[in-house]
Amino acid sequence: MLRKFFPQDKNYVLEEAQLSLEKPLLAYLVDFVKVQYLLQHNPLGVVDETVQRIQHHQSDDTSKLHEFYMVLAGIFRYRYYSDNQLTFIFSGEEPFVRYQYEWESEFKKWTKALCLHKNFLMGVLELTVFFPQEAEARFIGERLAVVAAGFFEVKIHPQKGIQKKSA
Template identity: 30%
Template sequence: MLIEEKYFTQDKNYLLKSVQAFSKEILLDQWLQQILTSYNLQHNPMGLEDDFIIELKKKIHFAKDILEDNYDIIAAIYRHDHSDNQLEIMWDGRSHMEAYDSDWKSMYAKWIGRLSLIKEIQRPIIKYAVSEGGVNHTFLVQSIRRSILSHFGLRIKSQKIYRIHTAA
């Protein structure tokens, strides 16, 4: 029996959810490549291929495990922030699925570009990859999740997303 995750009351855009689920594997690989790019940008700007970089490139795929749940969180955040797009009319001839796919992938690329620069997200992914999954999986997943939610100004209580209201 499949349990449907609903992170907010109006999380009912099933077409968008299916687009996000269908794209998950490809987008997880994209996130891992972005982590490599961001790490090199910050810590190896000359692009030197030392032993660590070679090892990281070989093992980065191991980190996909700790990104799967966090991908679901990012997907839910997108649905939460774009919940008003369910009934829009497509004037450009695209189907809703095509429009959702294009819009989701575009925003996802922007978000992971920013998220991959955050050390509290980047480091656990690299640590997990280099250790080939030999470290505390749950702790690292939760650490990444906290950083993602903090970045977007959100909290999750009882599996529901809430925006944190901050004084400006």
């Protein structure tokens, strides 16, 4: 377990499934964010320096999004597997494959929903297309975690992990 987000966070098979999909899902996230940014903030298709940088961006370095990905993975485990970590699958599927499918489909739904928030779009673009300094990248990464915490109505405490946000 890389990081326990709540006391019962012990589903190692689910975590391995999530980690195995990190690279393709983060590539999907970056591509989706680029398209959504252009659709939402440049509907006329005016090409300027910023738009060109976004359109021509080819890097597959998503390392600056790793911590954000881990937060989303922890939130998924907290929301769907916090009370019963090990479930019986009667369809004959391997748990690893089942978890991969569930995680991938939920991650893509969350990506679409998070892209409605300008701070999320800007944060992902700043971390992947516009390459900030290391200290700045950490600040932007923390901003993404705050957006996620607000979106999912949870608090992410450094020592206590994920907790429901109190009213």
